[in-house]
Amino acid sequence: MLSRTAENLVWVARYIERAETMARLLEVGARITMIPTARGDGYRSEWESLLQASGTAAGFAEKYGDPVERNIESYLFFDRDNPSSVVSCFEHARENARIVRTAISSQVWDALNVAYQELRQLERRSRSEVEMTELTEWVTRHVTMVRGAIDTTLLRNDGYHFLNLGFALERADNTARLIDVKYYVLLPSLDMVGSELDTYQWQTLLRALQSYRAFHFAYGGEIGARKIAHFLILNGQSPRSLLTTAEKATYHLDCLGRDYNKSGLPQMRARALMNELERSSVEEIFNEGLHEFLTRFIREVGGLSKAVYDTYLSGVAR
Amino acid sequence: MTEHFNEMYCGGAVREPYARLENWTNAMPAELRQMKQAEAEALFRRIGITFAVYGEGGDPDRLIPFDMFPRVFTQKEWRKLEAGIKQRARALNAFLLDVYGKGEIIKSGRIPARLVYQNAAFERAVMGFTPSCGVFSHIVGVDLVRTGRDDFYVLEDNCRTPSGVSYMLENREIMMRMFPKLFRENRIEPVDGYAEALRRTLASVAPAKCDRDPTLAILTPGHFNSAYYEHSFLADLMGVELVEGPDLFVENGFVWMRTTEGPQKVDVIYRRIDDAFLDPLCFRPDSMLGVPGLMDVYRSGGVSICSAPGAGVADDKAVYTFVPEMVRFYLGEEPILQNVPTWQCSKPDDLKYVLANLPELVVKEVHGSGGYGMLVGPKATKEQIEVFRLKIQEQPENYIAQPTLALSTTPTFVEEGVAPRHVDLRPYCLVGQDVQLVPGGLTRVALTEGSLVVNSSQGGGVKDTWILAE
Numbered sequence: 001m002l003s004r005t006a007e008n009l010v011w012v013a014r015y016i017e018r019a020e021t022m023a024r025l026l027e028v029g030a031r032i033t034m035i036p037t038a039r040g041d042g043y044r045s046e047w048e049s050l051l052q053a054s055g056t057a058a059g060f061a062e063k064y065g066d067p068v069e070r071n072i073e074s075y076l077f078f079d080r081d082n083p084s085s086v087v088s089c090f091e092h093a094r095e096n097a098r099i100v101r102t103a104i105s106s107q108v109w110d111a112l113n114v115a116y117q118e119l120r121q122l123e124r125r126s127r128s129e130v131e132m133t134e135l136t137e138w139v140t141r142h143v144t145m146v147r148g149a150i151d152t153t154l155l156r157n158d159g160y161h162f163l164n165l166g167f168a169l170e171r172a173d174n175t176a177r178l179i180d181v182k183y184y185v186l187l188p189s190l191d192m193v194g195s196e197l198d199t200y201q202w203q204t205l206l207r208a209l210q211s212y213r214a215f216h217f218a219y220g221g222e223i224g225a226r227k228i229a230h231f232l233i234l235n236g237q238s239p240r241s242l243l244t245t246a247e248k249a250t251y252h253l254d255c256l257g258r259d260y261n262k263s264g265l266p267q268m269r270a271r272a273l274m275n276e277l278e279r280s281s282v283e284e285i286f287n288e289g290l291h292e293f294l295t296r297f298i299r300e301v302g303g304l305s306k307a308v309y310d311t312y313l314s315g316v317a318r
Numbered sequence: 319m320t321e322h323f324n325e326m327y328c329g330g331a332v333r334e335p336y337a338r339l340e341n342w343t344n345a346m347p348a349e350l351r352q353m354k355q356a357e358a359e360a361l362f363r364r365i366g367i368t369f370a371v372y373g374e375g376g377d378p379d380r381l382i383p384f385d386m387f388p389r390v391f392t393q394k395e396w397r398k399l400e401a402g403i404k405q406r407a408r409a410l411n412a413f414l415l416d417v418y419g420k421g422e423i424i425k426s427g428r429i430p431a432r433l434v435y436q437n438a439a440f441e442r443a444v445m446g447f448t449p450s451c452g453v454f455s456h457i458v459g460v461d462l463v464r465t466g467r468d469d470f471y472v473l474e475d476n477c478r479t480p481s482g483v484s485y486m487l488e489n490r491e492i493m494m495r496m497f498p499k500l501f502r503e504n505r506i507e508p509v510d511g512y513a514e515a516l517r518r519t520l521a522s523v524a525p526a527k528c529d530r531d532p533t534l535a536i537l538t539p540g541h542f543n544s545a546y547y548e549h550s551f552l553a554d555l556m557g558v559e560l561v562e563g564p565d566l567f568v569e570n571g572f573v574w575m576r577t578t579e580g581p582q583k584v585d586v587i588y589r590r591i592d593d594a595f596l597d598p599l600c601f602r603p604d605s606m607l608g609v610p611g612l613m614d615v616y617r618s619g620g621v622s623i624c625s626a627p628g629a630g631v632a633d634d635k636a637v638y639t640f641v642p643e644m645v646r647f648y649l650g651e652e653p654i655l656q657n658v659p660t661w662q663c664s665k666p667d668d669l670k671y672v673l674a675n676l677p678e679l680v681v682k683e684v685h686g687s688g689g690y691g692m693l694v695g696p697k698a699t700k701e702q703i704e705v706f707r708l709k710i711q712e713q714p715e716n717y718i719a720q721p722t723l724a725l726s727t728t729p730t731f732v733e734e735g736v737a738p739r740h741v742d743l744r745p746y747c748l749v750g751q752d753v754q755l756v757p758g759g760l761t762r763v764a765l766t767e768g769s770l771v772v773n774s775s776q777g778g779g780v781k782d783t784w785i786l787a788e
Contacts, residue, residue, distance in 0.1 A: 003576040004565050099541045102554040110364070158578060260579050315565070315576015 003315030005103050006162045008096040013166025019089035021174045023139035025050045028208045030132045047072050053181040105153040115142040161252040172245035172301045180294040209240045230282050246274040266307040323466050323726040335390040338503050383779035389728045389761040396785045400755050402655035407458040407747040410632045412648035414454035429640045439630030450523040454626040458747040464726040471658045477633040479590050482760045483746050484548035489782040505787040507757035513555035519750035520586045526619040532585035534558040539591045539607050568611035573621045586622045593627045635684045635718050664715040672719040676703050679719040696722050740764045742772050757785040
């Protein structure tokens with residue numbers, strides 16, 4: 001397979017994953033604005049931290065200045081100046097797919113193309129008649145259709161593994177950044193435990209990761225910092241945990257290694273990451289410092305992405 | 319008003335090849351026709367066959383209008399066209415081999431040296447080089463028009479990278495899908511062997527240094543190119559990689575493509591980019607589309623490039639006039655297909671005639687394409703004619719002129735039902751170790767009543783083209 005084709009496929013998946021993360025962030029943001037503050041002087045605002053979590057705070061500040069809800073919604077969903085907005089993500093995903101049309105099934109192309117055409121219709125409607133929930137549900141639905149088409153119609157060849165590698169790498173990065181933005185609410189600090197603030201913040205985090213209900217299934221009982229940290233980082237059942245993403249990356253890299261009869265640095269790095277998470281405990285992570293741990297993890301994922309690039313996408317490694 | 323040959327109705331009677339189509343249209347009520355037309359459009363959009371028009375802005379995914387009324391040729395008509403096109407393709411290739419070699423045709427005085435050696439499409443970089451099998455132009459698109467029952471003229475030759483073949487193939491697919499019954503009632507030669515024939519042609523011209531099953535690739539300028547769909551379509555049908563310049567690199571005297579399993583050697587490149595962009599070291603240094611060092615590998619026999627760099631000198635509109643002479647000189651045969659009589663504005667006598675008769679003539683730029691920079695005298699306003707008169711006087715060598723041909727018409731679906739519209743035809747001749755032609759071609763139709771301009775970049779449409787079996 002052409003290296004560029006593989007790279008396009010990785011990006012199709014990354015953009016789709018990113019679009020979903022953006023939509024979830026928007027949903028959480030909108031939800032929180034409906035909850036009154038404890039002090040009774042208005043409504044809560046999580047917009048600042050959501051902009052940070054999405055990595056778009058700087059771009060937003062430059063364009064708009066103060067985080068006003070309406071502007072943030074436009075910026076995260078519709079704005080083409082924001083390379084991570086939902087519209088940008090879908091557009092890039094479709095464009096990457098168009099370039100490698102012959103490497104994907106017509107069903108996958110259809111799912112991406114239909115989403116893109118509908119998005120252009122959505123853009124034409126006046127903003128005042130479109131509810132944020134309608135938009136975020138739209139994203140979830142179409143992302144699910146794209147994933148479904150990939151899963152049910154693609155040959156399990158190298159192209160399939162590169163797509164899934166893209167999903168895994170992007171999700172690992174997104175989850176880690178989301179936790180990092182809220183890392184302080186998970187820290188065991190006596191004076192905050194059990195406060196109303198904590199509960200809201202924790203729920204926010206779980207909702208942002210589409211894991212609120214899943215969490216209750218997995219743990220039951222009271223929500224607590226340790227449980228949440230475990231669920232989002234070390235639980236192999238949680239679909240967005242760091243361990244799950246590392247397992248997924250390792251699996252698809254191993255498949256590539258088998259298909260190509262050659263394994264190397266990417267497989268080693270992915271396996272090392274997975275093994276570390278498997279052996280780790282919440283205590284160890286808190287001892288290292290949650291923020292320090294996440295910073296290191298994000299760097300490791302970056303290193304893994306680079307190894308993938310050097311080995312497969314540059315096309316010169318022999 | 320000139321009388322135009324109608325390919326279906328001749329003196330009130332239906333011509334034989336169209337016999338079964340009369341019932342077909344008569345039996346199709348307007349609602350059904352509109353439904354089918356919408357279905358066809360949805361199919362095209364779904365498959366993604368789109369065509370961007372340069373400099374127009376607007377929808378980047380524009381469709382070329384597809385007319386469902388097929389155009390039909392008898393086997394006898396086709397055999398004459400086929401023989402004529404193959405003959406022309408052989409002569410054009412012989413000419414290219416000659417002008418980059420000994421230049422016999424110039425020494426014999428049959429064609430002016432200036433027209434060849436000072437031609438913008440002449441590539442000094444390949445002088446003295448003989449490509450594999452002696453072939454320069456591997457895909458020759460010959461544009462034909464018809465003016466009477468037995469009268470066909472060659473409008474122009476395309477020796478570089480003629481486009482549109484994906485429409486020939488997809489038009490047929492869509493017609494077969496929508497009107498299966500028609501294909502059972504009419505015995506129609508299939509066109510779907512084209513991709514396989516193209517693959518064999520490309521493989522047959524693998525370079526001398528290739529000692530195994532050759533690896534083929536299509537080189538595209540990229541996904542912003544208006545014909546990108548066609549490039550990826552052909553790559554898919556042939557099962558070869560579709561590469562862009564940065565996917566290739568030169569090392570140890572060969573061309574390699576970057577793959578997920580490391581570098582892979584490429585033996586034959588079917589390029590869909592212009593000469594000027596092939597190799598920044600040899601041609602335009604500012605080009606990002608090409609592959610640095612490609613021409614060195616090419617000249618040392620490490621890779622074949624189809625069509626060969628420099629092939630464009632044979633399809634220039636001024637060189638066109640001499641193609642019948644080429645047929646006689648290289649093949650010792652009489653041309654089967656006629657040229658349109660052409661006046662060279664660079665010749666004083668011709669220029670005088672052209673300027674005196676502008677309202678009757680079609681004037682073209684020597685290097686123009688896509689129907690741009692063209693004057694159709696009988697359809698032009700006085701002002702347009704005067705503008706052209708000045709342009710021609712300023713740079714006479716830039717223009718040629720031809721009589722306005724009475725282009726044939728075929729029935730075409732229009733708003734009010736069925737009406738005659740002007741058409742042309744572009745078959746695609748493949749030249750490798752063999753010379754072959756898939757029975758069919760792309761029929762382009764001028765959808766505007768009375769218009770003679772069929773170019774898709776100017777609102778022309780396309781039709782499925784049938785060659786009936788014996």
